[in-house]
Amino acid sequence: MSQQLSCENYNSSWTSAATALLSACRYYKPELTMIEFMGYSGHAFRININADDVDVAGPTGYDWESFFRKGLSNLGFTCRAIRTVNFTPPSPQELTDAMSLIQNSIDKGIPAICWDMFIPEFGNIYGYDDDKKEFMAKDPGGNGTLPYEKLGRGQINELFVMSVEDTNEMDKSKQLKGALELAIDHAYQRVHEDHLPPYENGIKGYDAWIQAFQKQQVSDFGNAYNVAVVHDARRFAAKFFSKLAQEWDEEMENGETIKNLAFEASKFYDKVVTQLELLVNMYPFPDGGNPNHSKQAQQTIEILGKAKQAEEHAVQTLENMLYELK
Template identity: 55%
Template structure:
C-alpha cells in the first residue's frame, strides 16, 4: 500500500434519523447535486420503511434488513451503480476482506466520491470521506460524530460486522422509471415480509404496526429501542410527505398523477402526526415509560390510527403505480 492521503470536502454533510438515507445522500450529491433528502429517501424506499421486533421493539429494527440488495436497488433508482461488500452473522472481516474493503474505499475517494459504511463510531450508517496511509486511518462521519477511524477498526466496531458500498458508475434514469421503481419498492415493503427466518420476530411494513402493538400488549417494550423506532419512523413518514409534495409539482403536467401524489402526501402527514404525539411520551434517548399500562394504551391507540392512515397511503401508492404503468 502506497503512503498517500486524500480528503474530500464534506463540511456540509447532511444529518437525519434514517442514517442509511442520509449516508446515500451524502454520497450521491457528489455526482448528482440536485437531489435532496426527501427525493433520495423516497426514490430509495427508505422514507417508507418500518421494521419492528414484536418481542421488545429493539433498537436494531431500523437497520435489520438485507443491506446489499436494498442499497443496490435504491441507488440504481437514483441512477447510481453501486458495489457492496459485507460480512454477515456478526463476524469481523478477515485480513483479506479488510484489505479489499480498504482498497474499495480508497478508490472511491480517489474518484471524488465518499464511501458508505456501517458501524464506524456507532452501529449506524455513515460516510468515509478521506484517508491517510501514514496514520492508517479514515476520516469518517456517522450519527455519533466526525472523527478518524483506524483502518483496522473497519468492520470491527461495536457489532463486528463490515459493510461498505461504493459507487461504480452513474447513468441517466427517466422520472417515470424512477417513480415506478420507488412505488414498487414501497408497496413490496408494506405488503410482504422481507425476513427469511421466524426469529427474531421482525415484521416490516403494515404488519410492523401489529408487531409494535403486540410488544406493548405484552408489556415487554425496550425503552431505548421504542423511542428510537418512533423517532425514525415518524421522521421517515414526514420525509415521505415531503417527497410527494415535491412529486405533485414534478408531475403537474399529469393531473391524475399529481392529484394522487397530493393524496399520498396527506396520508403520510397523517401517519407522521399520529406518531409525533408519541415522541413527547417517549423522548430519545431517555425512552420514557412504555411499559406503564396507561402509556401502553395511549400508544396502542395511536399506533392503530397510524397503521390505518398508512394502509390508506399504501392504497394510494397502488393507484399511483397503476397510473404510472
C-alpha cells in the first residue's frame, strides 16, 4: 500500500492508479501536475465503500479501463488496455499481447501502467530485458525486476496493462466540463452491476461506510486504507478548485461565475477534508486503530455524516458550475 504522505504534499497521492497514469502522461505533457491530473481525471472525487466491512479492496474495486479512459480523454489522451476478467491469469495469447503493448510503449519512452506487480496496486513498467526475460517495474510495494511469466500472476491472478498512446490539445472549458460530468456521475450513479458485495460509490459511499460502523464489523486495515485514500483525494479536490478559482479567465463566457463557483466548491471540499482528517488521526494506516469500539464507532458515524453533508453541497456546486459551462 501507499506510504504515509504529508498533508502539504501535492506531488504524490495515495491513489496509485493516478500516480501510475500521470507518470505515463508526463511523457507528452511534462508540465502536468498531480493536482491537475487528480481533478481532470476524476480520481479526486472517488469513494467506493463495502457496506459489510469497509474492506481494503474499495479504492481499487471498479471498472478501471472505462474510468481511466474517460479521465484521460478529459486531458486529451488516448489509451490502449488489455485485461483479463473474473480473476483469471492471462492465456498465452493474452500474455503475448500484453508484453507487446508494454514493450512498444517503453520503446517510445513511455512507461506502461500495470496492476498487481509487487502488491495489488497500480504501478509502472519502465524497462525490459529480453535476454533475462524480465521487466523493470515500480509500484507502492517495490521497485525492481519482474519476470515476464509473473505478469498477470501476482497476488490477485489478474492481468491489467495500459499504455497512453497519444494526446491532443484540449479546450479548457471542454476539459472542465468533462471533469465535472465524471465527478457528478460518480456521485450519483452506482457503477456496480452486482448487488453483492455491497459496494457503494459517491454520496451513497458515505451511507455504506456508516452502515458498516453501525454493525461494528469494520476491517481495521481496510478502514484505515479507505480513510487515507478518500481523505487524500478530497485534499486534491479542494486544491484543484482553489487553483481553478485563481486561474480561470474571467473574460471567458460566464468566467466570473465559474471562478466564484470554483472557490465555493473548494471551501466545501475543505470541509470534507476537515472531517476526514479526524478519521485519519483515529484510524492511522496501517495499524487501523479500534473502529469497532462502540464509542469510537458512534463518533465516526457522526463525522461521516458531516463529511457526507459537505460533499453533497460540493457536488451541488459542481452541478451549478456544469450548468454555467453548458
